[in-house]
Amino acid sequence: VRISELAHRTGVPVHTLxxxxxxxxxxxGEASSRTRATYDERHxxxxxxxxxxxxxxxxxxAGVRSILAALDSPPPSRHELLGVAHGILPGGSTGDTDRDVxxxxxxxxxxxxxxxxxxxxxxxxxxxxxxxxxxxxxxTLPLDDLEGYARAMRSVAEVDxxxxxxxxxxxxxxxVVVLGTVLVDPVLLxxxxxxxxxxxxARPRARR
Amino acid sequence: VRISELAHRTGVPVHTLxxxxxxxxxxxGEASSRTRATYDERHxxxxxxxxxxxxxxxxxxAGVRSILAALDSPPPSRHELLGVAHGILPGGSTGDTDRDVxxxxxxxxxxxxxxxxxxxxxxxxxxxxxxxxxxxxxxTLPLDDLEGYARAMRSVAEVDxxxxxxxxxxxxxxxVVVLGTVLVDPVLLxxxxxxxxxxxxARPRARR
Numbered sequence: 001v002r003i004s005e006l007a008h009r010t011g012v013p014v015h016t017l018x019x020x021x022x023x024x025x026x027x028x029g030e031a032s033s034r035t036r037a038t039y040d041e042r043h044x045x046x047x048x049x050x051x052x053x054x055x056x057x058x059x060x061x062a063g064v065r066s067i068l069a070a071l072d073s074p075p076p077s078r079h080e081l082l083g084v085a086h087g088i089l090p091g092g093s094t095g096d097t098d099r100d101v102x103x104x105x106x107x108x109x110x111x112x113x114x115x116x117x118x119x120x121x122x123x124x125x126x127x128x129x130x131x132x133x134x135x136x137x138x139x140t141l142p143l144d145d146l147e148g149y150a151r152a153m154r155s156v157a158e159v160d161x162x163x164x165x166x167x168x169x170x171x172x173x174x175x176v177v178v179l180g181t182v183l184v185d186p187v188l189l190x191x192x193x194x195x196x197x198x199x200x201x202a203r204p205r206a207r208r
Numbered sequence: 209v210r211i212s213e214l215a216h217r218t219g220v221p222v223h224t225l226x227x228x229x230x231x232x233x234x235x236x237g238e239a240s241s242r243t244r245a246t247y248d249e250r251h252x253x254x255x256x257x258x259x260x261x262x263x264x265x266x267x268x269x270a271g272v273r274s275i276l277a278a279l280d281s282p283p284p285s286r287h288e289l290l291g292v293a294h295g296i297l298p299g300g301s302t303g304d305t306d307r308d309v310x311x312x313x314x315x316x317x318x319x320x321x322x323x324x325x326x327x328x329x330x331x332x333x334x335x336x337x338x339x340x341x342x343x344x345x346x347x348t349l350p351l352d353d354l355e356g357y358a359r360a361m362r363s364v365a366e367v368d369x370x371x372x373x374x375x376x377x378x379x380x381x382x383x384v385v386v387l388g389t390v391l392v393d394p395v396l397l398x399x400x401x402x403x404x405x406x407x408x409x410a411r412p413r414a415r416r
Contacts, residue, residue, distance in 0.1 A: 045346065115410075117406070134392060151363065181400070184349070188357060192364050
Protein backbone atom coordinates (compact mmCIF):
# COMPACT_ATOMS: atom_id res chain seq x y z
CA VAL A 1 0.00 0.00 0.00
CA ARG A 2 1.06 3.63 -0.39
CA ILE A 3 2.02 5.86 2.52
CA SER A 4 -1.38 7.56 2.55
CA GLU A 5 -3.04 4.17 2.99
CA LEU A 6 -0.56 3.27 5.75
CA ALA A 7 -1.56 6.51 7.48
CA HIS A 8 -5.22 5.64 7.08
CA ARG A 9 -4.85 2.12 8.45
CA THR A 10 -2.78 3.10 11.49
CA GLY A 11 -4.38 6.45 12.24
CA VAL A 12 -0.92 8.05 12.22
CA PRO A 13 -0.61 11.15 9.96
CA VAL A 14 1.66 11.00 6.90
CA HIS A 15 4.02 13.67 8.27
CA THR A 16 4.49 11.60 11.43
CA LEU A 17 5.18 8.48 9.34
CA UNK A 18 7.82 10.44 7.41
CA UNK A 19 9.33 11.47 10.73
CA UNK A 20 9.44 7.81 11.86
CA UNK A 21 11.14 6.94 8.54
CA UNK A 22 13.72 9.72 8.95
CA UNK A 23 14.44 8.68 12.54
CA UNK A 24 14.85 5.03 11.55
CA UNK A 25 11.91 3.88 13.67
CA UNK A 26 10.13 2.55 10.59
CA UNK A 27 11.92 0.49 7.95
CA UNK A 28 11.76 1.97 4.41
CA GLY A 29 9.04 0.71 2.07
CA GLU A 30 9.83 -1.00 -1.21
CA ALA A 31 10.52 1.58 -3.91
CA SER A 32 7.87 1.31 -6.61
CA SER A 33 9.12 4.36 -8.52
CA ARG A 34 11.67 7.09 -7.99
CA THR A 35 9.35 9.00 -5.62
CA ARG A 36 7.04 6.29 -4.35
CA ALA A 37 7.30 3.35 -2.00
CA THR A 38 4.87 0.66 -0.96
CA TYR A 39 4.32 -0.68 2.53
CA ASP A 40 3.01 -3.98 3.88
CA GLU A 41 1.71 -5.61 7.06
CA ARG A 42 5.10 -5.48 8.73
CA HIS A 43 4.97 -1.71 8.41
CA UNK A 44 1.47 -1.53 9.86
CA UNK A 45 2.59 -3.58 12.87
CA UNK A 46 5.74 -1.54 13.37
CA UNK A 47 3.88 1.78 13.21
CA UNK A 48 1.38 0.57 15.83
CA UNK A 49 4.22 -0.54 18.09
CA UNK A 50 6.16 2.73 17.76
CA UNK A 51 3.03 4.75 18.33
CA UNK A 52 2.09 2.79 21.45
CA UNK A 53 5.57 3.26 22.88
CA UNK A 54 5.83 6.97 22.08
CA UNK A 55 2.31 8.06 22.86
CA UNK A 56 1.17 5.78 25.64
CA UNK A 57 4.30 4.22 27.06
CA UNK A 58 6.00 7.54 27.75
CA UNK A 59 9.12 6.40 25.89
CA UNK A 60 11.31 8.95 24.05
CA UNK A 61 12.58 8.49 20.48
CA ALA A 62 15.98 7.25 21.69
CA GLY A 63 14.25 4.77 23.99
CA VAL A 64 12.07 3.49 21.15
CA ARG A 65 15.16 3.06 19.00
CA SER A 66 16.89 0.88 21.61
CA ILE A 67 13.73 -1.13 22.27
CA LEU A 68 13.38 -1.83 18.53
CA ALA A 69 17.06 -2.78 18.26
CA ALA A 70 16.67 -5.16 21.22
CA LEU A 71 13.56 -6.75 19.71
CA ASP A 72 15.45 -7.26 16.44
CA SER A 73 18.38 -8.95 18.18
CA PRO A 74 17.33 -10.56 21.46
CA PRO A 75 19.99 -11.77 23.91
CA PRO A 76 21.25 -15.34 23.36
CA SER A 77 19.93 -16.72 26.66
CA ARG A 78 16.70 -16.07 28.48
CA HIS A 79 18.71 -15.73 31.63
CA GLU A 80 20.06 -12.37 30.50
CA LEU A 81 16.79 -11.26 29.06
CA LEU A 82 15.39 -9.38 32.03
CA GLY A 83 18.66 -7.51 32.53
CA VAL A 84 18.78 -6.43 28.90
CA ALA A 85 15.10 -5.52 28.90
CA HIS A 86 15.47 -3.45 32.08
CA GLY A 87 18.56 -1.75 30.72
CA ILE A 88 16.63 -0.29 27.82
CA LEU A 89 13.45 0.59 29.68
CA PRO A 90 13.07 4.26 30.50
CA GLY A 91 13.18 5.25 34.17
CA GLY A 92 9.60 4.36 34.96
CA SER A 93 6.99 6.67 33.51
CA THR A 94 8.41 9.46 35.65
CA GLY A 95 10.69 10.76 32.92
CA ASP A 96 14.30 11.52 33.65
CA THR A 97 15.58 10.56 37.03
CA ASP A 98 18.23 12.22 39.08
CA ARG A 99 20.51 9.28 39.83
CA ASP A 100 22.29 11.17 42.59
CA VAL A 101 19.34 10.94 44.93
CA UNK A 102 20.14 9.53 48.38
CA UNK A 103 18.52 6.23 49.21
CA UNK A 104 16.91 6.08 52.65
CA UNK A 105 18.66 3.36 54.71
CA UNK A 106 15.21 2.24 55.89
CA UNK A 107 14.21 1.56 52.30
CA UNK A 108 17.38 -0.47 51.69
CA UNK A 109 16.74 -2.44 54.89
CA UNK A 110 13.19 -3.13 53.73
CA UNK A 111 14.37 -4.42 50.34
CA UNK A 112 16.85 -6.67 52.10
CA UNK A 113 14.18 -7.95 54.51
CA UNK A 114 12.00 -8.81 51.51
CA UNK A 115 14.88 -10.80 50.09
CA UNK A 116 15.17 -8.49 47.09
CA UNK A 117 18.87 -8.36 46.31
CA UNK A 118 18.52 -4.97 44.75
CA UNK A 119 21.86 -3.42 45.68
CA UNK A 120 23.07 -2.69 42.21
CA UNK A 121 19.72 -2.18 40.50
CA UNK A 122 19.15 1.22 38.87
CA UNK A 123 15.50 0.91 39.95
CA UNK A 124 16.50 1.51 43.55
CA UNK A 125 17.49 5.05 42.54
CA UNK A 126 14.25 5.42 40.57
CA UNK A 127 12.31 4.27 43.63
CA UNK A 128 14.20 6.63 45.95
CA UNK A 129 13.58 9.45 43.50
CA UNK A 130 9.82 8.76 43.35
CA UNK A 131 9.69 8.67 47.16
CA UNK A 132 11.63 11.94 47.40
CA UNK A 133 9.31 13.63 44.93
CA UNK A 134 6.21 12.51 46.81
CA UNK A 135 7.79 13.69 50.06
CA UNK A 136 8.60 17.13 48.65
CA UNK A 137 4.89 17.47 47.79
CA UNK A 138 3.91 16.58 51.35
CA UNK A 139 3.24 12.85 50.95
CA THR A 140 5.45 10.78 53.22
CA LEU A 141 5.16 7.01 52.94
CA PRO A 142 5.84 5.11 56.19
CA LEU A 143 7.95 1.99 55.69
CA ASP A 144 5.06 -0.30 56.70
CA ASP A 145 2.94 1.09 53.87
CA LEU A 146 5.84 0.81 51.45
CA GLU A 147 6.22 -2.83 52.48
CA GLY A 148 2.52 -3.44 51.74
CA TYR A 149 2.96 -1.91 48.30
CA ALA A 150 6.15 -3.92 47.70
CA ARG A 151 4.44 -7.23 48.56
CA ALA A 152 1.57 -6.40 46.20
CA MET A 153 3.99 -5.56 43.39
CA ARG A 154 5.76 -8.87 43.98
CA SER A 155 2.44 -10.54 43.06
CA VAL A 156 2.37 -8.40 39.91
CA ALA A 157 5.91 -9.54 39.09
CA GLU A 158 4.89 -13.18 39.56
CA VAL A 159 2.31 -12.73 36.79
CA ASP A 160 4.87 -10.83 34.68
CA UNK A 161 7.41 -13.64 34.90
CA UNK A 162 4.81 -16.34 34.26
CA UNK A 163 3.78 -14.50 31.09
CA UNK A 164 7.41 -14.21 29.98
CA UNK A 165 8.03 -17.92 30.66
CA UNK A 166 5.13 -18.86 28.41
CA UNK A 167 6.85 -17.23 25.44
CA UNK A 168 7.95 -19.76 22.82
CA UNK A 169 11.12 -18.00 21.73
CA UNK A 170 13.69 -15.56 23.11
CA UNK A 171 12.36 -12.98 20.63
CA UNK A 172 8.86 -13.32 21.98
CA UNK A 173 10.03 -13.31 25.60
CA UNK A 174 11.95 -10.08 24.97
CA UNK A 175 8.88 -8.56 23.40
CA VAL A 176 6.70 -9.65 26.31
CA VAL A 177 9.03 -8.28 28.97
CA VAL A 178 9.74 -4.92 27.32
CA LEU A 179 6.29 -4.17 25.94
CA GLY A 180 4.49 -5.91 28.79
CA THR A 181 6.26 -3.70 31.29
CA VAL A 182 5.73 -0.40 29.49
CA LEU A 183 2.23 -1.06 28.17
CA VAL A 184 0.82 -2.88 31.18
CA ASP A 185 1.77 -0.03 33.55
CA PRO A 186 -1.36 1.99 32.59
CA VAL A 187 -3.50 -1.16 33.00
CA LEU A 188 -2.20 -1.58 36.55
CA LEU A 189 -2.86 2.07 37.42
CA UNK A 190 -6.45 1.83 36.13
CA UNK A 191 -6.93 -1.37 38.17
CA UNK A 192 -5.59 0.44 41.23
CA UNK A 193 -8.34 3.05 40.99
CA UNK A 194 -11.05 0.45 40.39
CA UNK A 195 -9.73 -1.54 43.35
CA UNK A 196 -9.82 1.59 45.54
CA UNK A 197 -13.53 1.93 44.78
CA UNK A 198 -14.18 -1.77 45.44
CA UNK A 199 -12.17 -1.68 48.66
CA UNK A 200 -13.90 1.50 49.81
CA UNK A 201 -17.33 -0.04 49.16
CA ALA A 202 -16.34 -3.18 51.07
CA ARG A 203 -15.23 -1.38 54.23
CA PRO A 204 -17.72 -0.80 57.03
CA ARG A 205 -19.15 2.68 56.63
CA ALA A 206 -18.58 3.55 60.28
CA ARG A 207 -14.84 3.51 59.74
CA ARG A 208 -14.97 5.93 56.83
CA VAL B 209 11.00 36.33 51.03
CA ARG B 210 11.17 37.78 47.52
CA ILE B 211 10.28 35.83 44.39
CA SER B 212 13.95 35.19 43.55
CA GLU B 213 14.41 33.56 46.95
CA LEU B 214 11.22 31.51 46.46
CA ALA B 215 12.71 30.31 43.16
CA HIS B 216 15.96 29.43 44.90
CA ARG B 217 14.27 27.50 47.73
CA THR B 218 11.96 25.49 45.47
CA GLY B 219 14.24 25.04 42.48
CA VAL B 220 11.50 26.42 40.22
CA PRO B 221 12.63 29.27 37.91
CA VAL B 222 11.14 32.76 38.43
CA HIS B 223 9.42 32.75 35.03
CA THR B 224 7.67 29.49 35.94
CA LEU B 225 6.59 30.96 39.29
CA UNK B 226 5.13 33.96 37.43
CA UNK B 227 3.28 31.53 35.19
CA UNK B 228 1.86 29.71 38.24
CA UNK B 229 0.77 33.10 39.63
CA UNK B 230 -0.93 34.09 36.36
CA UNK B 231 -2.69 30.72 36.14
CA UNK B 232 -3.93 30.97 39.72
CA UNK B 233 -1.98 27.89 40.83
CA UNK B 234 -0.02 29.95 43.35
CA UNK B 235 -1.68 32.48 45.62
CA UNK B 236 -0.33 36.06 45.30
CA GLY B 237 2.36 37.17 47.77
CA GLU B 238 1.87 40.08 50.11
CA ALA B 239 2.58 43.37 48.31
CA SER B 240 5.57 45.06 49.93
CA SER B 241 5.74 47.86 47.37
CA ARG B 242 4.03 48.69 44.10
CA THR B 243 6.23 46.23 42.18
CA ARG B 244 7.29 43.79 44.85
CA ALA B 245 5.67 41.03 46.85
CA THR B 246 6.90 38.78 49.61
CA TYR B 247 6.25 35.07 49.97
CA ASP B 248 6.20 32.73 52.96
CA GLU B 249 6.23 29.03 53.88
CA ARG B 250 2.73 28.48 52.49
CA HIS B 251 4.03 29.56 49.10
CA UNK B 252 7.02 27.24 49.30
CA UNK B 253 4.71 24.32 50.11
CA UNK B 254 2.27 25.20 47.36
CA UNK B 255 5.00 25.52 44.72
CA UNK B 256 6.38 22.10 45.67
CA UNK B 257 2.93 20.58 45.41
CA UNK B 258 2.14 22.15 42.02
CA UNK B 259 5.50 21.16 40.70
CA UNK B 260 5.12 17.56 41.83
CA UNK B 261 1.69 17.33 40.20
CA UNK B 262 2.71 18.97 36.91
CA UNK B 263 6.13 17.46 36.45
CA UNK B 264 5.92 14.06 38.06
CA UNK B 265 2.22 13.28 38.40
CA UNK B 266 1.47 13.86 34.71
CA UNK B 267 -1.35 16.25 35.62
CA UNK B 268 -2.25 19.15 33.29
CA UNK B 269 -2.78 22.75 34.44
CA ALA B 270 -6.58 22.32 34.50
CA GLY B 271 -6.19 19.14 36.54
CA VAL B 272 -3.91 20.88 39.03
CA ARG B 273 -6.43 23.69 39.38
CA SER B 274 -9.26 21.29 40.28
CA ILE B 275 -7.03 19.32 42.65
CA LEU B 276 -6.09 22.54 44.45
CA ALA B 277 -9.74 23.64 44.60
CA ALA B 278 -10.73 20.26 46.07
CA LEU B 279 -7.95 20.41 48.68
CA ASP B 280 -9.14 23.89 49.67
CA SER B 281 -12.75 22.74 50.10
CA PRO B 282 -12.95 19.03 50.90
CA PRO B 283 -16.31 17.23 50.74
CA PRO B 284 -18.41 17.31 53.95
CA SER B 285 -18.29 13.56 54.57
CA ARG B 286 -15.47 11.08 54.15
CA HIS B 287 -17.92 8.78 52.48
CA GLU B 288 -18.00 10.99 49.37
CA LEU B 289 -14.31 11.65 49.49
CA LEU B 290 -13.11 8.89 47.17
CA GLY B 291 -15.73 9.78 44.57
CA VAL B 292 -14.73 13.44 44.60
CA ALA B 293 -11.04 12.57 44.56
CA HIS B 294 -11.48 10.18 41.65
CA GLY B 295 -13.57 12.71 39.75
CA ILE B 296 -10.69 15.17 39.68
CA LEU B 297 -7.89 12.72 39.02
CA PRO B 298 -6.65 12.66 35.45
CA GLY B 299 -7.27 9.48 33.44
CA GLY B 300 -4.36 7.54 34.86
CA SER B 301 -0.96 8.66 33.70
CA THR B 302 -1.96 7.65 30.17
CA GLY B 303 -3.06 11.16 29.23
CA ASP B 304 -6.36 11.70 27.47
CA THR B 305 -8.60 8.71 27.13
CA ASP B 306 -11.06 7.94 24.40
CA ARG B 307 -14.19 7.19 26.43
CA ASP B 308 -15.91 5.58 23.44
CA VAL B 309 -13.73 2.51 23.63
CA UNK B 310 -15.66 -0.78 23.76
CA UNK B 311 -15.27 -2.75 26.96
CA UNK B 312 -14.57 -6.45 26.46
CA UNK B 313 -17.45 -8.48 28.01
CA UNK B 314 -14.83 -10.82 29.48
CA UNK B 315 -13.29 -7.91 31.37
CA UNK B 316 -16.69 -6.87 32.74
CA UNK B 317 -17.38 -10.46 33.79
CA UNK B 318 -14.00 -10.57 35.56
CA UNK B 319 -14.74 -7.37 37.48
CA UNK B 320 -18.09 -8.81 38.53
CA UNK B 321 -16.49 -12.10 39.60
CA UNK B 322 -14.06 -10.11 41.74
CA UNK B 323 -17.02 -8.39 43.38
CA UNK B 324 -15.97 -5.01 42.04
CA UNK B 325 -19.19 -3.19 41.31
CA UNK B 326 -17.54 -1.09 38.68
CA UNK B 327 -20.40 -0.65 36.20
CA UNK B 328 -20.57 3.10 36.31
CA UNK B 329 -16.93 3.83 37.06
CA UNK B 330 -15.05 5.95 34.50
CA UNK B 331 -11.99 3.83 35.29
CA UNK B 332 -13.52 0.89 33.45
CA UNK B 333 -13.19 2.91 30.23
CA UNK B 334 -9.64 3.89 31.18
CA UNK B 335 -8.84 0.22 31.78
CA UNK B 336 -10.44 -0.87 28.49
CA UNK B 337 -8.50 1.86 26.71
CA UNK B 338 -5.18 0.78 28.24
CA UNK B 339 -5.90 -2.83 27.24
CA UNK B 340 -6.82 -1.76 23.69
CA UNK B 341 -3.62 0.25 23.35
CA UNK B 342 -1.49 -2.67 24.54
CA UNK B 343 -3.33 -4.96 22.13
CA UNK B 344 -2.78 -2.64 19.17
CA UNK B 345 0.96 -2.83 19.92
CA UNK B 346 0.83 -6.63 19.91
CA UNK B 347 0.49 -7.29 23.67
CA THR B 348 -2.68 -9.23 24.44
CA LEU B 349 -3.42 -9.90 28.09
CA PRO B 350 -5.31 -13.15 28.79
CA LEU B 351 -8.09 -12.77 31.38
CA ASP B 352 -6.27 -15.04 33.85
CA ASP B 353 -3.27 -12.72 33.83
CA LEU B 354 -5.53 -9.70 34.16
CA GLU B 355 -7.15 -11.35 37.17
CA GLY B 356 -3.73 -11.87 38.77
CA TYR B 357 -2.94 -8.19 38.24
CA ALA B 358 -6.36 -7.17 39.59
CA ARG B 359 -5.90 -9.19 42.79
CA ALA B 360 -2.47 -7.64 43.33
CA MET B 361 -3.87 -4.13 42.84
CA ARG B 362 -6.59 -4.91 45.36
CA SER B 363 -3.79 -5.38 47.92
CA VAL B 364 -2.42 -1.99 46.84
CA ALA B 365 -5.87 -0.45 47.38
CA GLU B 366 -6.06 -1.98 50.86
CA VAL B 367 -2.92 -0.07 51.79
CA ASP B 368 -4.30 3.07 50.08
CA UNK B 369 -7.52 2.97 52.08
CA UNK B 370 -5.75 2.23 55.34
CA UNK B 371 -3.55 5.27 54.78
CA UNK B 372 -6.62 7.43 54.04
CA UNK B 373 -8.42 6.17 57.16
CA UNK B 374 -5.48 7.21 59.32
CA UNK B 375 -5.96 10.83 58.29
CA UNK B 376 -7.12 13.04 61.16
CA UNK B 377 -9.36 15.35 59.12
CA UNK B 378 -11.35 15.33 55.89
CA UNK B 379 -8.82 17.84 54.49
CA UNK B 380 -5.95 15.51 55.22
CA UNK B 381 -7.83 12.47 53.89
CA UNK B 382 -8.54 14.33 50.63
CA UNK B 383 -4.90 15.24 50.35
CA VAL B 384 -3.83 11.66 51.02
CA VAL B 385 -6.19 10.16 48.44
CA VAL B 386 -5.51 12.64 45.62
CA LEU B 387 -1.78 13.09 46.11
CA GLY B 388 -1.25 9.53 47.31
CA THR B 389 -2.79 8.21 44.12
CA VAL B 390 -0.95 10.46 41.68
CA LEU B 391 2.41 10.54 43.46
CA VAL B 392 2.55 6.91 44.60
CA ASP B 393 1.96 5.61 41.02
CA PRO B 394 5.67 6.06 40.11
CA VAL B 395 6.66 4.37 43.39
CA LEU B 396 4.55 1.33 42.47
CA LEU B 397 6.02 1.16 38.96
CA UNK B 398 9.58 1.27 40.34
CA UNK B 399 8.66 -1.48 42.85
CA UNK B 400 7.26 -3.55 39.98
CA UNK B 401 10.63 -3.53 38.21
CA UNK B 402 12.53 -4.33 41.41
CA UNK B 403 10.08 -7.15 42.10
CA UNK B 404 10.60 -8.52 38.59
CA UNK B 405 14.31 -8.80 39.31
CA UNK B 406 13.69 -10.43 42.69
CA UNK B 407 11.15 -12.83 41.24
CA UNK B 408 13.42 -13.69 38.32
CA UNK B 409 16.32 -14.42 40.70
CA ALA B 410 14.06 -16.60 42.85
CA ARG B 411 12.84 -18.84 40.02
CA PRO B 412 14.74 -22.04 39.23
CA ARG B 413 17.18 -21.31 36.44
CA ALA B 414 16.07 -24.34 34.41
CA ARG B 415 12.71 -22.75 33.80
CA ARG B 416 14.13 -19.52 32.46
